[in-house]
Amino acid sequence: MMSIVSAIAIVSVLGLVGAAILVVAAKYLAVEEDPRIGEVTGVLPGANCGACGFAGCADYAKAIVSGEAEIGRCVPGGQKCADAVAAIMGTSAGAAVQMRAVVLCQGSCDKAKTKYDYQGVKSCAAATLYGGPQACSFGCIGFGDCVKACKFDAIRVVDGVSVVDPDKCTGCGECAKACPKRIISVRPASTRPVVLCSNTEKGGVTHKACTIGCIGCMKCTKVCPTGAITVENNLARIDPDKCSGCGECVKNCPVGAIRDFA
């Protein structure tokens, strides 16, 4: 009985002595930090995604306050966050470009054919070792490696294809890094049409594998009034600098591979 009491007493006393030392040390040895670091950390999104190039939001805040980094490098926070940080720092923020991720594939279960029945680990990275079960070797595998990478719950697998929710997406680019097929593109969040296909094979081959894939028929290049569309490697590409966003290509694409996110 006594041994229990003395054990409890000794450990408690040791703990209290340690706590007392730490409290005294924290009080008398406190270092003044710039209070703005805390404020800036507060308005940053706190996702620690690393898109700014720093180890986390707190690190980026420190760099902003010490003048090492410019405001507006936070991709998830966007303009709102840049303005808030600028208000704390007493400067004006430059225009931050809002970015969005887009999955360049529409090959859902009913449109894309499969080569074989994959029964392995449900991971795109693992399935890619065998080229993926889809007949199209460029398309989305749909096991959701990007879904796991997303910190904002903005990407989902719908009917075998990953789809980005533009309202939730912050453009941090984690999904693009996670995708083994490299078919997620992070681009400025304007409402311009996008060619949602990554297949560079000849039209016939593409069409056999997936009914909604770009077959490189050049129709869009002819209907585009500003000449913004070119077809390289059997895949249409829209130059965002020339595109006026008229939507003619979306209406005229025979397979429906071009979509407007208006």
Place this chain on the structure above:
Amino acid sequence: MAAKLAFIFFSMILTNNYVLVKFLGICPFLGVSKKLDSAVGMSAAVTFVMVVATLATWPVYTYLLEPNGLSYLQTIVFILIIAVLVQLLETVMKKFMPPLYRALGIYLPLITTNCTILGVTILNLDNGYNYLESIVCALGAGLGFMLSMVLFSGVRKRLEDAQPPKAFEGLPITLVAASIVSLSFTGFGGLVETIFGM
């Protein structure tokens, strides 16, 4: 006496290396050995905390726990002491040695639960070392940790340029390399004992 201290010191670095022979502290060994400067920073912090922790835990065990028949409490008490020490060190360094704090900064909190530190303090007592021997042992263990970290950061630098098969990329090939470095350390077996005639 001096021979025994030297024996303890060198055997801790080579034949009883904590990382490569006793397999303690593998987490920082794999986690922080990517770059040479962070490997040196981490091991300097570990060495420092090891010595300070031994300075504090040896008297507590010998004069407080053992006379009261409470040696079974050593694990929890030592963890408590180490955690307090690390926190105190961080505060003191932040105030008086800002450059050192910035250099070691992020590694210090990681050390709190580092098993090499707890291992050194407990194994010192298991081996029946006296106060001076324990401190020398802790210093040797820390320097041994530094040696293995520095060596392995060199190995990892070469690994980055190597192109192993896809399945071995990253951690697997690092673990394979670590086991080979560990094997090479068994070559030191008997060396220190023979030199100092122990």
